[in-house]
Amino acid sequence: MTTPYAIELKDITKRFGSKVIANDHVQLTLKKGEILSILGENGSGKTTLMNMLSGIYFPDEGQIFVNGKEVLIRSPRDSFDLGIGMIHQHFKLIDILTAAENIILGLDGPSRLNMKEVKAKINELTGKYGFDLNPDQKIYDMSVSQKQTVEIVKVLYRGADVLILDEPTAVLTPQETTRLFKVLKNMRDAGKSIIIITHKLNEVLEISDRVSVLRKGKYVGSVETRDATVESLTEMMVGEKVSLDIERTKPQGVEIRVEVRGINVRSHEGVHILRDVSFVARSGEILGIAGISGNGQKELLEAIAGLQEIESGEILYDAPDGTVSKLSEMKPEEIYKLNIHLAFVPEDRLGMGLVGSMDLIDNMMIRSYKDGWRPYVDRRPPRKLAEEVVEKLEVQTPSISTPVSRLSGGNVQKILVGREIATSPTVLMVAYPVRGLDINSSYAIYNLLNEQKQKGAAVICVGEDLDVLMELCDKILVLAGGRVSGIVNARKSTKEEVGLLMTGGKGDK
C-alpha cells in the first residue's frame, strides 16, 4: 500500500447550461507535500475544476477522494472541513473589514469576538512564513499583493493542508512573485500540498514538482517537472506544436498621430493614478503598453478617448492632413468622429463597449446610431455591418439577433474589435485584446491589429502577456506606479529589461 493521495479526482464532469462542458471526465491526483501545477489555456476549465474542490460548484458527474476517502463537497464549508483552502484569482475579501476580520470570516468560535487572540495567532503565522501583514489594516487600504497575503494567511489560519492558488502571480511584480514562491516552498517543506493554476510556462518550471495539463475541458496528462520543457508543455497545452511567432512587419509611413504631454489623472478618491505621462503614438506602428494591471493603463486609454478627466497636461491629435486638434478639450463623440477608436476590454467584458442584453445589430450601432437627422434609428446599416463582421471574423453565433451576453468571450471580443475597425480608424486603442480567448482567436486578433498597422493606423495595445507584447509591438511603453518608467524598442529589448521597468526599476527614487 502506498500512502493515499492528498486529493484524487476521478471522471469529474461539469456542464453549464446544455451546451457548455467546462470539465469533461477529468482525472487528477495531488500527492502529499508536493507542488502541482495545473496548466491550461484560458477557458480550458482549470478554475472550474478547482471550484469544485472548494465547494463553489458541484460536479455533475464523478468522484472526489481526499486522503483516499470518497467525499462530497457541497459547500465551501465542506471544503474547509476537509482541509482544502483556495485562493481565488479575484480575491474574496470584504473591503470594509480589516485583515483580521476577513481572516476569521466564516469560522466557528465563541459568539463574542476576541480580536486580540485572533491577531496574536495571525502574527504567529505571518512570522513563521515571513509574511508582512498588519491585521488591523482595512482591505480597501491594501495593495494587491497585500490582499493576496491576507488570502493565503486566511487559508493557513484555518489549518488547511491543501492550498489551491488560482493564477497567483497575475497581479504581482516579479519581485513579489519571487517572494511568493519562496513562501510556497516553505509551506511545501512544512508538509502542505499545493496546487497552482497557471498558464505561465516559466513559472510552472520554476515552482512545481509535477504538472497536469488540461485542454478544452479535458485532461491531457501529467508529467514530472524535471522531465518537462517549455516546448513539451506547450505542445500538451495547445495540442499541436504551434509557432509562437507573430508576423511583425516593418513600420511604414511613420508619422506622429497622438501626442500625450505630461498628463496627470486622479481617481474620485483623490489617488494619483497617472503622473506626468508623456509619449507619442505613430501611424504604422504598434505601441505596446506594459505594466502590472492597475498601474494606470485603463485610465491612460480612457483619457485619450475623452472618457477620463485629466487634471493637467494635454493630448494632441495630428491628423493625416496636418491639422492638429486638442483631444484633452473634446468630448468622446467628437474624438470618435476624428477616427480615433477605442476597443476596450475591461475585466468585465461587457461592462464597456458592448451591451450584453442587446443583440448584435443593436451593438453594432452603439457608436453610429446618432447618424442622420431622423429621430428614429435606422437598423439597416448596423444589420449589414453585423452580417459582415460575423462572416469576416467567423463569429460563432446562432443569429445576429442573439444577445451578445449569450456568446463566448472570443466571439464577444471579435464583435467589439470588428465594429471598431470597420470604420478604418486612424488610431486604434485596445486593452487586453486577447484576455480570455483561446489561441486561435488570439491570433485572429493579432492579425487584425497588424492589418490595421499596415493600413497606417496608429495602434496602441495594452497587454498583460510580455511574451506577446515583445513579439507583436514595435515599441513598448512601460507604466509603473502611474509613471512612464521607460519606452523600449520591442525588437531589441529583452523581457527581463521590461520586467525590471515594470517594477519601477529606475527613477522613482
Next chain:
Amino acid sequence: MNKKHAAGGSVFHLTKRSSISRKKAWAIRFAAILLSLLVCAVFIFMITKQNPLQVYAGIIDGAVGTNRRLWVTIRETMTLLIIAVGLTPAFRMRFWNIGAEGQILMGGMMTAFMMINFGNTIPSGLLLVLILIVSVAAGMIWGLFPAVFKAYFNTNETLFTLMLNYVAIQIIDFCIVYWENPKGSNSVGIINAGTRAGWMPQVFGSDYGLNVIIVILVTILMSLYMRYSKQGYELAVVGESQNTARYAGISVPRVMIRTMMISGGICGLAGAIIVSGASHTISTATAGGRGFTAIIVAWMSKFNPIAMLAVSVFLVFMQQGSIQIASQFGLNENASDIITGILLFFLIGCEFFINYRIERKKESGEG
C-alpha cells in the same frame, strides 16, 4: 465538525435556464394565476364563510356585471396602464422611480387648479388642452428633481422619489385648505359639478371614452418610442451600463433627466386623467397606491405593452370585484389590497420557475 453525508441521498440543484419555450412560460404563469385565485378563494371563504364559487361569481358581477361597473373597470384599468406606461422608460433605464404617486398628485393638483380657477373664464375645449399641458408639466418637474440629483450627485433615487410623494401629499393638503367645498368639510368635493367645466367630454356615450383613447394613444406612442427612437435606444444603453453609454458618447445626465421628465410627465398626465376624467375632485388619496402597483405591473410585464394591459386588466378586475364583495358583506374596501397583494406574490414568484430549472441530482458514490 462532523460532516459525513449519507450516500445515495438526493440534493436539489438549481440551474439557470438558457431559454424556455413561450408555451411553457405561459403555462407556468397560468398555473400561478390559478393558484393565486385558489388562495384568494380560501381567504374570502375564511372571511365571509360563503361558497367560494359564488364569491367568484360575485366578483365577476362586481367587476363587469352592469354597464356602469364595466366602464369603471375599464377606467381603472386604463389609469393603471398609463401609470405603468409612464414608469416604463424610467425602469428601462434602471431608475427606480417609486415616486409615481407624487407625480400623479402634482398633475392632479394642477388639473384641479385649472378647473377651479378657470372653469368659468376659459372655453371648455381650450381649458382641457391647457389642463393636459400643465399637468404634464407638473409631473415633469416632480420627476426632474430626483433625476438631476441622481445624475450629478448619484443621490439614491428610490428614497428621493419616495419622499417626494409625501411632499406632494402635504402640498395637496395645503391646497385643500383653500379649495375646500363646502367650507369645513376638509375636502374639495366635486369640482364644477354644475357646469362640468374642465371635465373630459363624453365619447362612445361614456364619460370615460376619452380616457381610453388618450391612454391607448400614449401606450402606442411609448412603445414606438422605446423600440424605434434614438432616445429610446439611448436610455436602454444607459440602463444596461453607464460605462458603455459614456463610451458611446451618450451624456448620461442628459438622458437621465430627459427620461425622468418623460416618465414624470406621463404620470402627471395620469393625474389629469384621474381628476378631469374620472373623480372630478382631488384628495391625498387621488393616486391611491396605484403608483406603486403600476411599478409591479410594468416590471412583471417586462415593459411589453400588451402584457401590461393584460396584467392591468387582471388586477383591476379582481380589485373591483372584491370591493363589490366587501361592500356586500359590509366589510371595508381594503380587502382589494389584500387580494392584489396575494395575486402579485404569485405572479412575482412564478418568474422563478421560468428563469430557473430545479434538478434533482442523484449523488454518486454508494459504497
Next chain:
Amino acid sequence: MNVILTFIQQAIGQGIAILFGATGEILTEKSGNLNLGIPGIMYMGGIAGLMGAFFYENGNENPIPVVGLVVAMLCCVAASVLGGLIYTFLTVTLRANQNVVGLALTTFGTGFGNFFGGSISKIAGGVGQISVKVTASAFRARIPVLSGIPVLGQILFSYGFLTYLAIILALVSTYVIRRMRVGLHLIAVGESPATADAAGINVSRYKYTATLIGSAIAGLGGLYFVMEYLGGTWSNNGFGDRGWLAVALVILALWNPANAIWGSFIFGGLYIIYIYIPGLNRATQELVKMFPYVITIIVLIFTSRRNKPENQPPASLGLNYFREER
C-alpha cells in the same frame, strides 16, 4: 418650560415607532435585503397584536392586562414574521426582485391592516370601533416612582415599556453587528455574498434570519403605535407614512441602529413641530408637516456626496445571490 417638556415627550413618543422600523430595516439591509415591505409589515404587526388582544378581551370576563400584553406581542411577532417570510421566500429562495416584492408586500400589509382594522369587529359579530383598553393599559403602564420625578422623570421615565425595549433593541443590534461573530458574518453577507459563501457562511440562512428578526422588530413598531400611541384602537391609515420614514432613517443612521435612536427622536420632533410653532394657520401647518420629508431629502443629497467606505450602504444591497451565476 412645560411646552418644551411636552414637546420632547411627544417627539420621543412619535419617534419610537420609527425607531423599531429602522432597527428592523437595518438588520435586514445588513444582510443585503432592501425590504421596502417594512411599512406593510408594521401595519401587519400592529393589527395582529390588536386582534390578538381583542379576541382575548372578548373571550374573557375579566381580562388580565399582562396576559393581553403577552398575547398581543405574540400575535404581532407572528404576523410580522409571516410578512418577512413572504418577502424572504420570494427574494431569497425564488430570487424575485427585492423592490417589487417589497412594494407588493407593503400594498398587501397596509391592506391587511386597514381591512381587519375596519372589519374585525363586524366579522366577530359586533359593531363599532375595535378597542382593547385593558391590554393597552398594560402597554401604557409607566414606571412607578421614577416617572414621578419632576422633569427628569417626565423626560426619561414617563413611557410604556415598548419605548425602552425599542432603545434596548437598537443598542443590542449595534452590539451584535459590531462585536459578535454573527454580526461579522452578517456584514459579510450584505457586502459580498459570494465572499461570505466562499468563507463557508450560509448566505440564505443569514438572509432569512436577519430579515425575519428585522421584520419582527419592525412589527413591534406597529404594535407600539396601536397600543401605546393610540391606546388600543385602530384608525384607518392612521399609521401613515411612518414606515417609509423608518426606511429613510436607515440611510441617515448610516446603517447603525444606535444612530437611529436619536435620529428617530428628531424625526418624531419634526413630525409634530407644527403644533409648537406659534402663528401657523391651517394651511401653513400643512407646509410645516413637510419638514421630515424635505429634511430627509436634503440629508440624502449630502450623504450621497460622502465617500467614506464604512458609511456606504451594504455593497450588495438589493441584489439577490445565486451561487452558480456566470
